[in-house]
Amino acid sequence: MPQTPHAPAPSLSSSPVSVLGLGMMGAALAAAFLNTGHPVTVWNRSASKTGPLVAQGALPAATAAEAMAASPLVVLCLLTNDNVNELLAGLSEKQLAGRTLVNLTNGTPAQARALAARAEKLGARYLDGGIMAVPQMIGGPAAYVFYSGDEQAYETHRPTLAALGGTKWTGSDPGLAALNDLGLLTGMYGMFIGVVQALALVRTENIKAEEYAELLVPWITAMLGLVPEIARDLDSGQHLTDVSSLAVNQAAFPNFLTAFKEQGVSVELFEPFQALLDRSVEAGHAADGLSRLAEMLTVR
Numbered sequence: 001m002p003q004t005p006h007a008p009a010p011s012l013s014s015s016p017v018s019v020l021g022l023g024m025m026g027a028a029l030a031a032a033f034l035n036t037g038h039p040v041t042v043w044n045r046s047a048s049k050t051g052p053l054v055a056q057g058a059l060p061a062a063t064a065a066e067a068m069a070a071s072p073l074v075v076l077c078l079l080t081n082d083n084v085n086e087l088l089a090g091l092s093e094k095q096l097a098g099r100t101l102v103n104l105t106n107g108t109p110a111q112a113r114a115l116a117a118r119a120e121k122l123g124a125r126y127l128d129g130g131i132m133a134v135p136q137m138i139g140g141p142a143a144y145v146f147y148s149g150d151e152q153a154y155e156t157h158r159p160t161l162a163a164l165g166g167t168k169w170t171g172s173d174p175g176l177a178a179l180n181d182l183g184l185l186t187g188m189y190g191m192f193i194g195v196v197q198a199l200a201l202v203r204t205e206n207i208k209a210e211e212y213a214e215l216l217v218p219w220i221t222a223m224l225g226l227v228p229e230i231a232r233d234l235d236s237g238q239h240l241t242d243v244s245s246l247a248v249n250q251a252a253f254p255n256f257l258t259a260f261k262e263q264g265v266s267v268e269l270f271e272p273f274q275a276l277l278d279r280s281v282e283a284g285h286a287a288d289g290l291s292r293l294a295e296m297l298t299v300r
Helices: 024-035 047-055 064-069 081-089 109-121 151-161 176-203 209-236 246-262 271-282 291-297
Strands: 017-020 040-043 073-076 100-103 125-132 144-149 166-171
Touching (some): 100 109, 109 125, 109 176, 125 176, 144 151, 144 176, 151 166
Parallel strands (some): 017 040
Antiparallel strands (some): 125 144
């Protein structure tokens, strides 16, 4: 199980760090290292993005190889892991040997495992990470990062990585940080799917979205209180409910789809849920609660 994140704390270390990839998140990471006293070397495919960080004291690198050579700790924050693979393809074992690569690029568990194997062949230690923050939160008390992979490298560099926020170790399997990251983001996107659908619906009758948000936020917050109960039921395999059965949800859900269509709102986000409810009831789970749906979603 993931551990409670270590709280972020100002780093007194002067350990150098290189940051490759200076989009909104990468630039925030580099700034956080600078703010805690670390010598920072930065590189970006578009060199113009290094300017604001150089003005804050960072050293620009002309090439990715030059950036990696500058520090024992190399943080990657690129658009996709395809970009990470492209970058590594241009580097040799001589250029990476002894370095620790911390890949904070969003990706999948399988991608993380493949990159860890590739880094090992190039003589580098590898940590995969999942950032649980938006750029403006980096370095603050609410930000934290999942890490997995080489535990020795994690312990060695944790004081430096603490500049970004709390550190949360998920295990030596390099894919576990990405798994935890995607799990939390799945919950977030599911919430926002409901939010945008709700706002689209009420705006068809000229209700102001900002006004309706005052009702929506406390309702969603209250319903989140059911999450621990759903999780306990799933872990125990006891899915019976005294709240709302799948049969009740199956009977009620067509009203949503009908209302969406009548109000001129697309059903593309919600229609698949009706199919899942139908399949669950047909499989004999009519009396069960929502926790049963997690099992129905698992492809075995």
